[in-house]
Amino acid sequence: MPTTKRTAAIIVAAGRGLRAGSGGPKQYRSIGGRTVISRAMEPFCRHPQIFAVQPVLNPDDAAMFNEAVSDMRYQPPASGGATRQASVRAGLEALAGQSPDIVLIHDAARPFVTAAVISRAIDAAGLTGAAVPAIPVTDTIKLIGDSGHVEATPDRARLRIAQTPQSFRYDVILGAHRRAAREGRDDFTDDAALAEWAGLTVATFEGDPANMKLTTPEDFVREEARLGAMLGDIRTGSGYDVHAFGDGDHLMICGVRVPHTRGFLAHSDGDVGLHALVDAILGALADGDIGSHFPPSDPQWKGAASDRFLKYAVDRVAARGGRIAHLDVTLICERPKIGPFRDAMRARIAEITGLNLSRVGVKATTSERLGFTGREEGVAAMASATIRLPWDDKGWSD
Template identity: 60%
Template sequence: MSTIAVIVVAAGRGTRAGGTPGSPAKQYRTIGGRPVLARSLEAFSSHPRVSAIVTVIHPDDRDLYALSSEGLGKLVDPVTGGATRQESVRKGLAALEASKPEIVLIHDAARPFVPADVIDRAIEAAKKTGAAVPVLPVSDTIAVCEGDSRGETLDRAKLRSVQTPQSFRYADITAAHKKAAEEGREDFTDDGAVASHIGLTVSVFAGDPANTKLTTPEDFTRAEERMLANLPDIRTGTGFDVHEFVPGDHVTLGGVKIPHDKKLSGHSDADVVLHALCDAIFGALGDGDIGSHFPPSDMQWKGAESSKFLAFARDRVKARGGMIANVDISVMSEAPKIGPHREAMQKKIGEVLGIAPDRVGIKATTMEGLGFVGRREGLCAIATATIRLPL
């Protein structure tokens, strides 16, 4: 039985995709509540014919990669990319040297919608011809232009747009990349061109219009619309939690440790923010509550970080094929003050749920000295979660 490996190229910066200053590269931006790279990796991880996946990443993106790859199988350790796409692919090929797969598929991380049948066609084409790329017919008229002047019109019957995954016999494409590097050629835009350069015959097979590449801000808008159209069942849940103060030196709220002259009493870390949020998500799913999933009678949860509970709630949504659209939490507290820690809490919750921080609302209010909160005997939080599920 032949071994099929995949290289997912995810080391680029994707500057044409836009985004706010400081936002992650496009492969880590979310669509449908999950990073683009997570969706690309999942397409291959879930494919029964794929045996190993190596991801080529930027050295600054290890934490983002870890979040995007969480829970996925068949992944080998990621490798750091190079200055060019070709160098990144060479490093991915080198990472497979020990296993020497028969066939390797090379895929751009920015194509998160690759269908399983395209992966099948890529594998079969490489087995048959040794080198193959997916293509689509060109429907527009294509003209050569210089500046503002239109020149020759090309025969579109002979033109095709080229997609990924591109598939090759591992030994052949490794040799092709090695020769291109020895010649100092780093200008090829895809691996099919690298293969052609050393004289390999590169066959073509049918791609899929759904297998789009996310390049511009408009591409991301269309991708988000596409995801939401597939998740028409919109649900909202609410959650509430309260814990009393006991002697201590900090409280944990929203996954963030905040210095304080008391701590919250509870079986786990007593994070009222995350406990309320878990119940909101479970409520939207109609899936019990935090106590039914993590009973305080079970000693394995004693002192546990509540982010583990939140990750479980997130995975319950994913298991139903859904996404978390946004969450909103209100904290009732006289002290400590929540405002100075709001951004850290948004970031932490966003990371666990796989959503952008601006989809996490954190608000706080005092109780004007009234009730147990006003007497500084404890804290409470109310949370709302909106999720989307397929029908």
């Protein structure tokens, strides 16, 4: 079966993840600055051989899901069942109208799947009709009896750890799931086991040791540490912006409406604090400046809210696999007084960027009545951004 067949993917995200401890369903928790489910879904949404991504979730999680994956394209989510097996079947049934030839079934709790593993899954299903990614077992395994004593030591050379995405001919795995439902079998721990029960021969293909499932609190701690080690290219950028006063009764500064006797003369809302932060982030990325991404000659940015610009810069960091570590802005003006609004500004920047409040600094100073700010003709802002990017194989990020 050629790999040009229509391929869909099911992302199973209906579980509660109780073993992962407190904090809500594990698929919506943050790891490395992003939710687990967004990391798990994105490689499938971006893969050129996948035409449809079918999420399966608990309806109670709809708001969290929509927020986590708002920038991705996927099928309307299906409602999961009481077991993983029931949730997979719901996803398969939801795809019936799409007529896929191949379907990949992936756990949302595996956030580090790569495009290479997905491609291997598609190729394997095309060749065999049923296949799972597998990695060798490196530890010795013991078979323990009811008494707690060792009964056997399997040959680890023949043992493998099964992962997802598991890949199948769509019609075959759908038929197997429907048969299991008719016969009251709901105890299969993965789709390969169900396929084996249905009489299918299941092949294996090369998995990825990094493609591990997040199950316990210790898993989250370990992977956070691993991601931190990977993001070893630490960069800083600086930004500066200034806007003169014009007519108006308020100023937008760091995303907060500040009452004033004047307004800003600007193409957008004139938020000097956010503009300086955007340039600082883009500078750390070596990715131009705010004017090159949002030219003032473009009428669509007339009066635009500057939180859009800051969110765009944050997304540019995420697209490079990076994280923002710290943001700091200094506002320079005689009036308005920034102190009463400082906490609200920090909170608004944290909200826009998704950073913890402890990673956002806002300061203010005057110019001792010198220069245009001293004459109360406008406001200036300086900003710095610290970001972390992953190393590439040459020791420097691209």
